[in-house]
Amino acid sequence: MTKYIIKRFLIMIGTVLIIATLTFFLMHAIPGSPFNEERNSNEVVQANLEAHYHLNEPLFIQYLIYLKSIATLDFGPSIKHPTQTVNDLLGRGFPISFELGIVTILVAVISGIILGVLAALKHNGIIDYLAMTIAVLGISIPNFVLATLLIQKLAVDWDIFPAATWSSPLHMVLPTLALATGPMAIIARLTRSSMLEVLTQDYIKTARAKGLMPYKIIIKHALKNALMPVVTILGTLLAGILTGTFVIEKIFAIPGMGRYFIESINQRDYPVIMGTTVFYSFFLVFMLFLVDIAYGLLDPRIKMHKKEGE
Amino acid sequence: MEKLLEVRDLEVSFLTYGGEVQAVRGVSFDLHRGETLAIVGESGCGKSVTANSIMRLIPQPPGRITNGTIQFKDKELITLPENQMRKIRGVDISMIFQDPMTALNPTLTVGNQLTEGLKQHTSVSAKQAKQKAVELLDLVGIPNPEERLSLYPHQFSGGMRQRIVIAMALICEPELLIADEPTTALDVTIQAQILELFERIQEQTGVAIILITHDLGVVAKIADRIAVMYAGKIIEVGTKKEIFYQSQHPYTKGLLNSVPRLDRREGKLIPIDGTPPDLFSPPAGCPFTARCPKAMEVCDRVYPLETKLSSTHEVECWLQDERANKLLASK
Numbered sequence A: 001m002t003k004y005i006i007k008r009f010l011i012m013i014g015t016v017l018i019i020a021t022l023t024f025f026l027m028h029a030i031p032g033s034p035f036n037e038e039r040n041s042n043e044v045v046q047a048n049l050e051a052h053y054h055l056n057e058p059l060f061i062q063y064l065i066y067l068k069s070i071a072t073l074d075f076g077p078s079i080k081h082p083t084q085t086v087n088d089l090l091g092r093g094f095p096i097s098f099e100l101g102i103v104t105i106l107v108a109v110i111s112g113i114i115l116g117v118l119a120a121l122k123h124n125g126i127i128d129y130l131a132m133t134i135a136v137l138g139i140s141i142p143n144f145v146l147a148t149l150l151i152q153k154l155a156v157d158w159d160i161f162p163a164a165t166w167s168s169p170l171h172m173v174l175p176t177l178a179l180a181t182g183p184m185a186i187i188a189r190l191t192r193s194s195m196l197e198v199l200t201q202d203y204i205k206t207a208r209a210k211g212l213m214p215y216k217i218i219i220k221h222a223l224k225n226a227l228m229p230v231v232t233i234l235g236t237l238l239a240g241i242l243t244g245t246f247v248i249e250k251i252f253a254i255p256g257m258g259r260y261f262i263e264s265i266n267q268r269d270y271p272v273i274m275g276t277t278v279f280y281s282f283f284l285v286f287m288l289f290l291v292d293i294a295y296g297l298l299d300p301r302i303k304m305h306k307k308e309g310e
Numbered sequence B: 001m002e003k004l005l006e007v008r009d010l011e012v013s014f015l016t017y018g019g020e021v022q023a024v025r026g027v028s029f030d031l032h033r034g035e036t037l038a039i040v041g042e043s044g045c046g047k048s049v050t051a052n053s054i055m056r057l058i059p060q061p062p063g064r065i066t067n068g069t070i071q072f073k074d075k076e077l078i079t080l081p082e083n084q085m086r087k088i089r090g091v092d093i094s095m096i097f098q099d100p101m102t103a104l105n106p107t108l109t110v111g112n113q114l115t116e117g118l119k120q121h122t123s124v125s126a127k128q129a130k131q132k133a134v135e136l137l138d139l140v141g142i143p144n145p146e147e148r149l150s151l152y153p154h155q156f157s158g159g160m161r162q163r164i165v166i167a168m169a170l171i172c173e174p175e176l177l178i179a180d181e182p183t184t185a186l187d188v189t190i191q192a193q194i195l196e197l198f199e200r201i202q203e204q205t206g207v208a209i210i211l212i213t214h215d216l217g218v219v220a221k222i223a224d225r226i227a228v229m230y231a232g233k234i235i236e237v238g239t240k241k242e243i244f245y246q247s248q249h250p251y252t253k254g255l256l257n258s259v260p261r262l263d264r265r266e267g268k269l270i271p272i273d274g275t276p277p278d279l280f281s282p283p284a285g286c287p288f289t290a291r292c293p294k295a296m297e298v299c300d301r302v303y304p305l306e307t308k309l310s311s312t313h314e315v316e317c318w319l320q321d322e323r324a325n326k327l328l329a330s331k
Ligand SMILES: Nc1ncnc2c1ncn2[C@@H]1O[C@H](COP(=O)(O)OP(=O)(O)OP(=O)(O)O)[C@@H](O)[C@H]1O
Pocket: B014, B015, B016, B021, B023, B041, B042, B043, B044, B045, B046, B047, B048, B049, B050, B059, B062, B063, B214, B279
């Protein structure tokens, strides 16, 4: 087990390095620099600024400096907000984004599974059709469209929920709903089909032949097996939710990481782009690692460690 | 011997898109305590449906028990409420299915699956349940049972898994064990071992067994009585001797001729030509008519009445019935 974890950890570091490298060169491939907007600074000032941020060095040297900043986890100050370091921005914005992401994934997973199980149990019944209609809508409507609709109806027209910001649980409802509906729909459909398949398995018949209570058959015998495909796509959904938070935060004026991330790209704020990308890729890779561990715990046939021998 | 189970006129159909499949069309038989009854017949003749009806495990819909009674001891199972039926399943009547590779849940330990029925139906402590599980694994011949409890099904071979499934079925000490093709998925040497296990279990526990199979070799080994099914009906029933040496139904004879036997010199195997009738609209007369070498005019029109050849041997074939000629004459 420890051997597996160490191996996975090294792979994670490798993945993050590759992402970081790609980001670095892509970022420098975008035309423009932090200082050449329509600002009328004179050339000397410009040169000084560039020297300060090492932008006058050859790209390869910049790359090494950048790798060092990753190794020390210190990305330096933002170019656009020189009084703040990238770490400051992350420390302020990430907890809020994380909160939005976690609430979203919880809502999506729990409601998706419940919807999927109900649909499978009432196969071809009204609940099934209703659940699957919701699911199809949820999958086909992009989250930014849904966000706009939700704001228009639930905030502006009916005035039930606040339209923006992130200051109370009530404020969390609309952004979470907008972001969670898509993943929830995917999970619901997957749970339903996987549950329907599991329910025809022989071991379910065996469980019924033992005279077990129906809820026990469903939860203990069926659901555990049916959830495996759901766990597998959790990684992909996490990535989607992560990028989704940027859009949703922008729409709902939530002071998370999304704002800094988008601004930093528009303004070529190199340290912020690099810092957030590295941080987010590490976060995502780590989440995928957790998903793999969960999968191994669910399915004993997957060996993460050496064979126990019969 | 005391009667344990009495099935009368059982009829089961499935409503499918193609129409109503009459899978079981009036099956009657008895089973006594400690006895082994084999039900044999070709694929699709309704063996599994009959067995599942006794357990009330017919998927509803599309399935429906349309007629008949199933008397188990003092209880009528067909009309028994589901919550009471649950107390019979796994406790008084247990069932074993064909494929041991899929009959166990891959994500739960063997110990967990062995004891969960016991825990549900009795008030034993976890420790007692575990002890009972160890006892049973030992009974079915699994070495080091204590250590095996924490293993998962994939860590066992097919034969071992079938032993576990059998142990699981026996854990609440049932009076009736229904085994639906318990050896079909296993290779021949393992098959023999499992059959020996059934024999030994019966000696030690006195459980009655309904053994479903299409393998007459299996039947020859452990059955006391044999019921031959064809197109949803039991067409001949008798003791093992009566079926093997004095069978009267052309279908039974055909079955016996189609398997190798040590007691016959000319070892030629004769398969039965043709296929069973479509159960969407089963024929009014004898369902074997189209394939029967002895078929007469009456066979096609009227279903043969039951003829008692001995106190244990019954057959449904016009050849055994002197009324056939009278019926023909009157038509
Ligand atoms: N769930 C179901 N839906 C529709 N038809 C069914 C269903 N279960 C069984 N049947 C039909 O009932 C008939 C009898 O099936 P059954 O499973 O009892 O056959 P069997 O004698 O056990 O055959 P085998 O040796 O292949 O197991 C078949 O014609 C089958 O098509």
